[in-house]
Amino acid sequence: VTDQTSAHDPVHGYLPLGWSVAEWRARQESDPKAVEAAARASMKTHVAAMVDFWNAGVPTLDYGNNIRQVAQEEGLENAFAFPGFVPAYIRPLFCRGIGPFRWAALSGDPEDIYKTDQRMKELFPENTHLHNWLDMARERIAFQGLPARIMWIGLGDRHRAGLAINEMVRNGELKAPVVIGRDHLDSGSVASPNRETEAMKDGSDAVSDWPLLNALLNCASGATWVSLHHGGGVGMGFSQHSGMVICCDGTEEADRRIGRVLWNDPATGVMRHADAGYDIALDCAREHGLNLPGILKG
Incomplete structure (x- = not known):
């Protein structure tokens, strides 16, 4: 399991959970800070699911988009439980x-x-x-x-x-x-x-x-x-x-x-x-x- 979203760009590279593409596109222009906040919260949920896969014994890796870093900053303490693709x-x-x-x-x-x-x-x-x-x-x-x-x-x-x-x-x-x-x-x-x-x-x-x-x-x-x-x-x-x-x-x-x-x-x-x-x-x-x-x- 891995993830190849453009999570390094939370405004333009990651569609927040529950948002339509049209809303996302519109608010990138009108309220980019709200897009970033919603995307970062979604990344926390996203990485938590990847950690669950890892804990269940499924090979899981970060593909280098820094999504674990964002999840950790959003309060997910074990975001780095699974490795990146280079050390893996x-x-x-x-x-x-x-x-x-x-x-x-x-x-x-x-x-x-x-x-x-x-x-x-x-x-x-x-x-x-x-x-x-x-x-x-x-x-x-x-x-x-x-x-x-x-x-x-x-x-x-x-x-x-x-x-x-x-x-x-x-x-x-x-x-x-x-x-x-x-x-x-x-x-x-x-x-x-x-x-x-x-x-x-x-x-x-x-x-x-x-x-x-x-x-x-x-x-x-x-x-x-x-x-x-x-x-x-x-x-x-x-x-x-x-x-x-x-x-x-x-x-x-x-x-x-x-x-x-x-x-x-x-x-x-x-x-x-x-x-x-x-x-x-x-x-x-x-x-x-x-x-x-x-x-x-x-």
């Missing part, structure tokens, strides 16, 4: 720098994405999960704006994917350059105590040094652009995160930039989790030869 399922991936790897075709031609899909399958022949995802995405997910694709890969694989795409641009296999970015949700780019960094092993949930260091490292590595922002998923003021994009224009200079950015960006996630004491991250750091003085012993 995702953190072992983050420990290896695995997270969303996204690219967009500046040509606007979907064929460029389909060609990169095929190249990714060739590059990672043993990753059947990835192959299944790419096949399903082509069949079932429509493009919005520029054609784009996303997949989850980590340290040691992201730079290989980026270099392969840059080579395709250089060889004329693609009609135009491709830009590679990711989500603000990633292993080393976020401080979000109720989402990505919830229940960290060392209690560093709210330490925002890591997204700032991630942004600076991506600047130094040669990213095409770097951004700092907050509020992702959980609402303004509850998180800080950094973003980056690197352009694959087919040049040898881009090769060098891609090699640095798409290594250092996921490596930040491995470092962040190794620093927090996660064995998976420590093993990953050793495997990839990361130099972490004071963290890796011997």
Whole structure:
């Protein structure tokens, strides 16, 4: 059981219990404070029901919209009885720098994405999960704006994917350059105590040094652009995160930039989790030869 309402925006993202859509829309303009109060009260009821599911033994998780925080503020003391999706399922991936790897075709031609899909399958022949995802995405997910694709890969694989795409641009296999970015949700780019960094092993949930260091490292590595922002998923003021994009224009200079950015960006996630004491991250750091003085012993 989970919830994917836009609870981080109680005025425009959550329909209060017992309200019609017409009333909700009208009062968003005429009385937004009343909408917010009613939505927050409904969220308390909503989360209480999720807690009941959890107590009954049903797998239950927060999907990162901060609804538990609102319920707690409204007086539900056990609102955090069930976990968020990151500590429940995702953190072992983050420990290896695995997270969303996204690219967009500046040509606007979907064929460029389909060609990169095929190249990714060739590059990672043993990753059947990835192959299944790419096949399903082509069949079932429509493009919005520029054609784009996303997949989850980590340290040691992201730079290989980026270099392969840059080579395709250089060889004329693609009609135009491709830009590679990711989500603000990633292993080393976020401080979000109720989402990505919830229940960290060392209690560093709210330490925002890591997204700032991630942004600076991506600047130094040669990213095409770097951004700092907050509020992702959980609402303004509850998180800080950094973003980056690197352009694959087919040049040898881009090769060098891609090699640095798409290594250092996921490596930040491995470092962040190794620093927090996660064995998976420590093993990953050793495997990839990361130099972490004071963290890796011997």
